[in-house]
Amino acid sequence: MADDGAARSGAELTNAGPGSADLTGDELRELYRLMAAVRHLDTSAVGWQRQGLIPGYAPELGQEAAQVGSGFAVDLDRDFVFPTYREMGVARAMGVDMIGYMSTHKASWHGGLYDPVKSRMAPIQAVVAGSVLHAVGWAHGQKLSGLPPEKQGVAVSYFGDGASSQGDVHEAMNFAAVMKAPVVFFTQNNGWAISVPTERQVAGGSVAARAAGYGIPSLQIDGNDVVAVVRAMRTALAHCRAGKGPMVIEAMTYRRGPHSTSDDPGRYRTLEAESTDAGTDPLDVLRDRLLAEGLADDAFFTEALKTAKAEEEEIRAGVAALGPRHGTEMFDFVFQESTPALAGQARRWREESEHV
Numbered sequence: 139m140a141d142d143g144a145a146r147s148g149a150e151l152t153n154a155g156p157g158s159a160d161l162t163g164d165e166l167r168e169l170y171r172l173m174a175a176v177r178h179l180d181t182s183a184v185g186w187q188r189q190g191l192i193p194g195y196a197p198e199l200g201q202e203a204a205q206v207g208s209g210f211a212v213d214l215d216r217d218f219v220f221p222t223y224r225e226m227g228v229a230r231a232m233g234v235d236m237i238g239y240m241s242t243h244k245a246s247w248h249g250g251l252y253d254p255v256k257s258r259m260a261p262i263q264a265v266v267a268g269s270v271l272h273a274v275g276w277a278h279g280q281k282l283s284g285l286p287p288e289k290q291g292v293a294v295s296y297f298g299d300g301a302s303s304q305g306d307v308h309e310a311m312n313f314a315a316v317m318k319a320p321v322v323f324f325t326q327n328n329g330w331a332i333s334v335p336t337e338r339q340v341a342g343g344s345v346a347a348r349a350a351g352y353g354i355p356s357l358q359i360d361g362n363d364v365v366a367v368v369r370a371m372r373t374a375l376a377h378c379r380a381g382k383g384p385m386v387i388e389a390m391t392y393r394r395g396p397h398s399t400s401d402d403p404g405r406y407r408t409l410e411a412e413s414t415d416a417g418t419d420p421l422d423v424l425r426d427r428l429l430a431e432g433l434a435d436d437a438f439f440t441e442a443l444k445t446a447k448a449e450e451e452e453i454r455a456g457v458a459a460l461g462p463r464h465g466t467e468m469f470d471f472v473f474q475e476s477t478p479a480l481a482g483q484a485r486r487w488r489e490e491s492e493h494v
Contacts, residue, residue: 161365161368163431163433165210165368166365166424166427166428166431166433167428167433167434167438168210169206169207169210169364169365169368169424170421170424170425170428170434170438170439170442171442171445171446172206172210172227172230172231173202173203173206173227173364173420173421173424174421174439174442174443174445174446175230175442175445175446175449175450176198176202176205176206176226176227176230176231177199177202177421177446178443178446178447178449178450179226179230179236179240179446179449179450179453180197180198180199180202180226180227181197181199182450182454183195183197183226183240183243184197184395184399186454186457187243187399188399191244191454191457191458192240192243192244192245192457193243193244193245194243194245194398194399194400195243195398195399196223196224196397196398196399197224197393197395197396197398197399198224198225198226198227198393199393199394199395200328200362200391200392200393200394200395200416200419200420201224201227201326201328201361201391201392201393201420202227202364202420202421203361203362203363203364203367203391203420203421203423203424204227204326204361204362204367204389204391204420205225205226205227205228205231205326206227206228206230206231206364206367207231207364207365207366207367207368207371208228208231208294208296208324208367208368208371208387208389209225209227209228209229209230209231209232210231210364210368210371211368211371211372211375212231212232212258212294212371212375213291213292213375214232214233214258216289216290216291216292217258217291217292217293217294217375218258218259218260218273218276218291218292218293218294219232219258219259219260219293219294219296220260220263220269220270220272220273220276220293220294220295220296221259221260221262221263221269221296222262222263222264222266222269222296222297222298222301223262223263223264224298224326225262225296226239226240228259228296229252229257229259232257232258232259233257234252234257234259235252235253235257236449236453237452237453237456237457237460238251238252238253239252239262240453240456240457241456241457241460242261242262244457244460246460246462246463260272266297266300266301266304267297267301267302267304267306267307268306269295269296269297270295270297270301270304270306270307270310270323271306271309271310272295273293273294273295273310273321274293274295274310274313274314274319274321276293277292277293277314277319277320277321277384278313278314278317278319280292280293280319280320281317281318281319281320287320287378287379287380287381288379288380288381290320290378290379291320292320292321292322292375292378292379293319293320293321293322294321294322294324295310295321295322295323295324296324296326297323297324297325297326298325298326298327298328298331299325299326299327299328299329299330299331299336299339299340299345300330300331300332300334300339301331302325302340302345302348303331303339303340307323310323311323311348311349311352311354311384311386312352314352314354314383314384315352315353315354315383315384317383318381318382318383318384319383319384320378320379320381320383320384321378321384322371322374322375322378322384322385322386322387323349323354323384323385323386323387324371324387324389325345325346325386325387325388325389326361326389326391327340327344327345327361327388327389327390327391328391328392328393329391329392329393329415330393330397330407332397332401333397333401333403333405333406334406344358344388345386345388346358346386346387346388348386349386354383354384354385354386355377355385355386356385356386356387356388357370357373357374357385357386357387357388358387358388358390359387359388359389359390360389360390361389361390361391361420362390362391362392362417362418362419362420362423363420363423363424364420364423364424365424365427367389370387370389371387373385374387391417391420392415392416392417394412394416425439465487465491466484466487466488468484468487469481469483469484469487
């Protein structure tokens with residue numbers, strides 16, 4: 139890749155700027171606990187797929203700070219998050235039911251879904267950039283609610299550097315800017331659009347640079363530094379609540395593993411390049427800060443890992459216990475009142491699968 143280790147780790151990136159309150163020691167320790175839990179669950183989920191517990195998974199190794207930091211700053215009483223298929227860390231930071239969240243990877247149509255309304259997180263979106271327009275629509279609805287800007291919720295839309303090339307992102311940013319919709323466009327630039335490096339598919343050098351074309355302010359931050367992420371997110375949320383319209387955040391990080399469990403990154407990058415470009419591990423960045431400021435010791439980190447392992451075991455057991463859904467539910471919950479065509483499909487399905 140063209141980016142060297144320093145650039146990818148954020149040495150040349152801007153921070154969130156003034157006006158963002160510093161995090162307390164308790165908040166920093168909680169952020170580390172969350173990142174440790176996400177790291178262990180994420181790496182374990184790859185093992186789940188290999189064991190046949192789930193058919194597929196999109197790992198986020200290396201993106202824990204970007205996800206946990208942004209999810210941590212969300213106001214669960216009024217904001218709403220629109221994820222892709224790789225926001226497990228955001229979900230965990232927001233307190234989403236993780237058995238329900240991880241069960242969506244079982245490929246059951248029902249999936250054991252978490253409650254989107256209660257959790258303030260929309261269902262996982264597998265369509266690339268598909269949730270960006272949904273987020274803008276929800277944000278525009280806040281504008282139409284009649285509430286003053288400071289009481290309106292903010293939509294947070296997640297997408298990657300690869301997804302930023304989709305036409306939906308252009309439409310979403312243009313509409314949001316024109317209508318001054320309260321939405322934060324949160325891009326995790328992890329260096330790769332599946333197997334294509336960022337510089338080969340993002341014109342203009344960065345996603346944040348594109349924001350100027352829509353008159354939207356932007357921040358490009360070190361996505362490996364969870365403190366920088368929290369500060370940037372709080373700044374963006376405050377901007378939206380002030381009635382100033384949308385804001386773009388580009389968190390520069392690195393996808394240390396495969397795009398998905400069906401991907402082989404060895405076909406398009408070497409282990410040496412991966413090590414050079416990845417920068418500092420997000421967990422190490424926060425660990426070093428906690429130690430330097432005397433906010434944690436070895437016992438704290440040992441306990442954080444122990445808790446993360448216990449949590450993963452509980453989630454795994456819950457996912458494994460999820461039984462199959464009865465096939466007739468494919469037809470039961472489509473419409474409030476069934477149609478002749480749907481009834482015919484259900485009848486043929488029963489004849490073919492249950493021989494009745």
